[in-house]
Amino acid sequence: MGETFEAGGYAIALHGGAGPRPGRDYAETEAHMLALATMCRDRLDAGESALDVVEHAVAGLEASGLYVAGRGGAPNRSGFVELDASIMDGPKRRGGGVAAVRDLVSPVAAARRVMEGTPHVLLAGEGAAKFARAEGLPFVGEPQAYYRTPVGVDPEEMTATDIAHGTVGAVALDREGRLAAATSTAGVFGKMEGRVGDTPLIGAGTWADADVAASCTGIGEAFILAGGAQDVASRVRYAKEDLSAACAGMLADVAALKGDGGVIAVDAGGRIALSWNSRGLKRAAAGAALEPFALTF
Ligand code: ASP
Secondary structure, rough: OEEEEEEOOOOEEEEEOOOOOOOOOHHHHHHHHHHHHHHHHHHOOOOOOOOHHHEEEEEEEEHHHHOOOHOOOOOOOOOOOOOEEEEOOOOOOOOEEEEEEOOOOOOOHHHHHHHOOOOEEEEHHHHHHHOOOOOOOOOOOHHHHHHHOOOOOOHHHEEEEEEEEOOOOEEEEOOOOEEEEEEEEEEOOOOOOOOOOOOOOOOEEEEEEEEEEEEEEEEEEHHHHHHHHHHHHHHHHHHHOOOOHHHHHHHHHHHHOOOEEEEEEEEEOOEEEEEOOOOOEEEEEEEEEEEEEEEEO
């Protein structure tokens, strides 16, 4: 499935994961994503940078507890919530990520600090947590009290091993033509302790350059092996595919690797593509010439 929109001089698209289950009620997540897309559009309209807007959007999705990221994180097989996130600044070709980090309130904020405050692109585990602590970023007080079961998820599903469910992400184009992308997750349900998916990997879960920004969700192993978000940008750059064809082409590769999921992308011309090969994609978008909307199926 795919949708394309001409959003105009600035644009925002969000996703809340590719794991919605038919028959469940996603009114709460749709209302939340609509409000967030509207707020992001207003911030872009006021001249805020795409980088600030994608961080703000993903932090809002993380804090809500409605999705399997941040507060809605599902525990791994050992009973710990381990979080992954990344962010990329297109024009400066800078990126940062954190992987398998515990009890951080906003992994995307830590990813940005890695990008801006270290010579590295990715920090993992205890080292990432130490860095975030030293940066003064907030950690959850009492994990049992903090984490909540996301909307549309039965608690027993959180231990199943064969579904991906609810990574969050954002891509944006600002008034100055700059692109940025960010993605955050607690990973797939039933994952092994220490497992890292596509989300914190620049190129796999998240990509932004001067022409395209993309954020992925789905079975992370398949997205890593398909090249994920960077493959979308490469298809546009080298194969001259249009944005929606590039998203569909990457997802066809994911499907060939027995994965499913979705991708959101925006280009420097303000075109937004939302694509998925799963049962649905929690998604929202808005722009200078696009009224905010949010949909699930
Ligand atoms: N891609 C994420 C991961 O594999 C999961 C998801 O998108 O729901 O960790």
